[in-house]
Amino acid sequence: MRVQRIGKANPAEDEAVYQAILRALLEGKLKAGTKLAETPLAAIFGVSRERIRKVLHRLGAERRLEMIPNRGARVPRPTLDDIRRVYEAHRVLEAGVLSQLVLRVDEVLLAQLDTHLEEERAAARRGDRAASVRLSGAFHVHLVEALGNPELSRILADLLSRSSVMVSVYEPAAQSICAVDEHGAIVAALRDRDLMRAIAVSREHFLHVEGRLRLDEAAASESEDLAAIFTPVKPLRRKPRSAQS
Amino acid sequence: MRVQRIGKANPAEDEAVYQAILRALLEGKLKAGTKLAETPLAAIFGVSRERIRKVLHRLGAERRLEMIPNRGARVPRPTLDDIRRVYEAHRVLEAGVLSQLVLRVDEVLLAQLDTHLEEERAAARRGDRAASVRLSGAFHVHLVEALGNPELSRILADLLSRSSVMVSVYEPAAQSICAVDEHGAIVAALRDRDLMRAIAVSREHFLHVEGRLRLDEAAASESEDLAAIFTPVKPLRRKPRSAQS
DNA sequence: CCTCCAAAAAATGTGCACATTATGCACCGC
DNA sequence: GCGGTGCATAATGTGCACATTTTTTGGAGG
Numbered sequence: 001m002r003v004q005r006i007g008k009a010n011p012a013e014d015e016a017v018y019q020a021i022l023r024a025l026l027e028g029k030l031k032a033g034t035k036l037a038e039t040p041l042a043a044i045f046g047v048s049r050e051r052i053r054k055v056l057h058r059l060g061a062e063r064r065l066e067m068i069p070n071r072g073a074r075v076p077r078p079t080l081d082d083i084r085r086v087y088e089a090h091r092v093l094e095a096g097v098l099s100q101l102v103l104r105v106d107e108v109l110l111a112q113l114d115t116h117l118e119e120e121r122a123a124a125r126r127g128d129r130a131a132s133v134r135l136s137g138a139f140h141v142h143l144v145e146a147l148g149n150p151e152l153s154r155i156l157a158d159l160l161s162r163s164s165v166m167v168s169v170y171e172p173a174a175q176s177i178c179a180v181d182e183h184g185a186i187v188a189a190l191r192d193r194d195l196m197r198a199i200a201v202s203r204e205h206f207l208h209v210e211g212r213l214r215l216d217e218a219a220a221s222e223s224e225d226l227a228a229i230f231t232p233v234k235p236l237r238r239k240p241r242s243a244q245s
Numbered sequence: 246m247r248v249q250r251i252g253k254a255n256p257a258e259d260e261a262v263y264q265a266i267l268r269a270l271l272e273g274k275l276k277a278g279t280k281l282a283e284t285p286l287a288a289i290f291g292v293s294r295e296r297i298r299k300v301l302h303r304l305g306a307e308r309r310l311e312m313i314p315n316r317g318a319r320v321p322r323p324t325l326d327d328i329r330r331v332y333e334a335h336r337v338l339e340a341g342v343l344s345q346l347v348l349r350v351d352e353v354l355l356a357q358l359d360t361h362l363e364e365e366r367a368a369a370r371r372g373d374r375a376a377s378v379r380l381s382g383a384f385h386v387h388l389v390e391a392l393g394n395p396e397l398s399r400i401l402a403d404l405l406s407r408s409s410v411m412v413s414v415y416e417p418a419a420q421s422i423c424a425v426d427e428h429g430a431i432v433a434a435l436r437d438r439d440l441m442r443a444i445a446v447s448r449e450h451f452l453h454v455e456g457r458l459r460l461d462e463a464a465a466s467e468s469e470d471l472a473a474i475f476t477p478v479k480p481l482r483r484k485p486r487s488a489q490s
Numbered sequence: 491c492c493t494c495c496a497a498a499a500a501a502t503g504t505g506c507a508c509a510t511t512a513t514g515c516a517c518c519g520c
Numbered sequence: 521g522c523g524g525t526g527c528a529t530a531a532t533g534t535g536c537a538c539a540t541t542t543t544t545t546g547g548a549g550g
Contacts, residue, residue: 199344
């Protein structure tokens with residue numbers, strides 16, 4: 001008699017594994033170039049290999065992993081040019097957002113942005129680097145979301161998530177990503193409904209960030225301890241046979 | 246003895262099925278709301294159900310199909326608001342593209358655009374509606390590609406492909422999507438390096454197109470003849486048992 | 491010592507059998 | 521007649537057993 005639990009429909013498992021890997025990816029715990037083999041991951045998460053496989057392919061379709069036929073999944077190792085392109089895309093998109101935003105700014109939005117700027121300054125004053133980085137990205141998210149277009153928000157979120165992975169590779173110290181006063185200048189231009197200035201400031205801002213990118217090839221890493229990376233996540237299902245310390 | 250051909254590695258099959266469905270989707274042959282069941286598709290294409298399944302999920306990840314757990318794949322039925330959002334995203338993106346383009350236009354690019362405009366006019370003169378629609382979309386593609394940023398080109402291609410599916414639902418006659426002179430006005434503004442005018446013209450252009458959208462709810466359709474839609478594609482592999490006319 | 495090649499080992503890809511979930515339909519009580 | 525209920529049927533989801541491909545290993549030859 002086989003007590004195997006097969007076909008147990010549990011969509012939550014898919015999602016949990018997906019979120020776990022995505023989170024590790026976004027937090028930079030998975031270094032660029034790391035091979036994500038199916039079997040070890042299945043053992044780590046305590047789920048079947050097919051499930052891992054599905055998640056991996058999904059992440060590949062979203063361009064968050066690099067899938068090579070018959071060779072498995074790897075964390076992408078973006079070129080410096082790749083990163084520049086992502087930044088440029090972000091810059092171009094934000095220019096478009098600003099062009100639309102000057103037509104519909106109101107005091108409510110300006111007040112919200114001012115509040116955000118204040119938070120950024122506060123984080124900078126108390127030297128909270130993590131918060132600074134997070135708020136800095138949030139500023140740009142705030143701008144697109146002001147347009148209320150989910151499509152645009154999604155595109156930006158995509159670009160941002162990509163670049164956050166990238167800075168973990170190329171920004172050695174990850175110091176203050178965005179200077180607050182540059183953000184302030186954008187808001188000021190927005191307040192004046194001055195599109196040309198807003199675009200120019202935003203452009204300078206991005207070029208500034210791009211200029212700080214450094215090629216840190218030394219990071220060979222290949223962090224081989226996949227288990228350690230995912231251990232904080234409790235196993236979703238006990239492996240039926242063996243495979244436990 | 247089983248002569249089953251299992252595990253026959255043939256990545257081309259995946260791609261062929263993917264392209265076939267995607268093409269049908271882009272050409273509007275698959276009406277909105279149509280259910281894409283796995284088993285019939287497997288029979289039509291002459292491949293295993295797993296292969297269809299994989300392709301369907303991939304298309305779902307790309308948001309080209311709507312996947313509902315345990316209920317299969319359906320051709321998305323976009324709201325009029327959905328479409329407006331896609332158009333707005335395109336418009337915003339193009340504004341950004343233009344803001345970047347005015348900084349680096351040269352005679353070569355302007356000449357290329359002029360050539361393209363001439364093609365559009367020729368198509369319009371001879372009443373070639375299909376060519377007009379195609380060239381009209383190509384104009385906007387041309388603009389982003391001038392920036393040489395694959396990331397941006399991909400984003401635009403994504404938006405365009407989505408909206409082409411949509412117009413097939415909501416544009417009853419699918420008459421001249423973009424007036425050529427509006428495209429010409431954009432090029433003219435670009436030639437003058439007049440960003441504000443270029444953005445304004447582009448904006449008007451898109452609002453014009455958006456304004457033409459009509460809600461054509463009558464299209465209940467549910468085109469049940471999936472086989473007929475995909476028949477032009479020759480079966481990739483003969484089904485081993487039965488299932489042949 | 492290095493290079494090249496063959497065989498073993500490991501990892502990925504695929505068809506299939508079956509579990510699970512949804513759907514259609516006849517039946518029954520009200 | 522009508523709405524809900526239970527069963528039969530169809531469709532989707534999943535584990536598993538392999539096939540295929542890639543990578544590693546281990547020598548033999550130069």
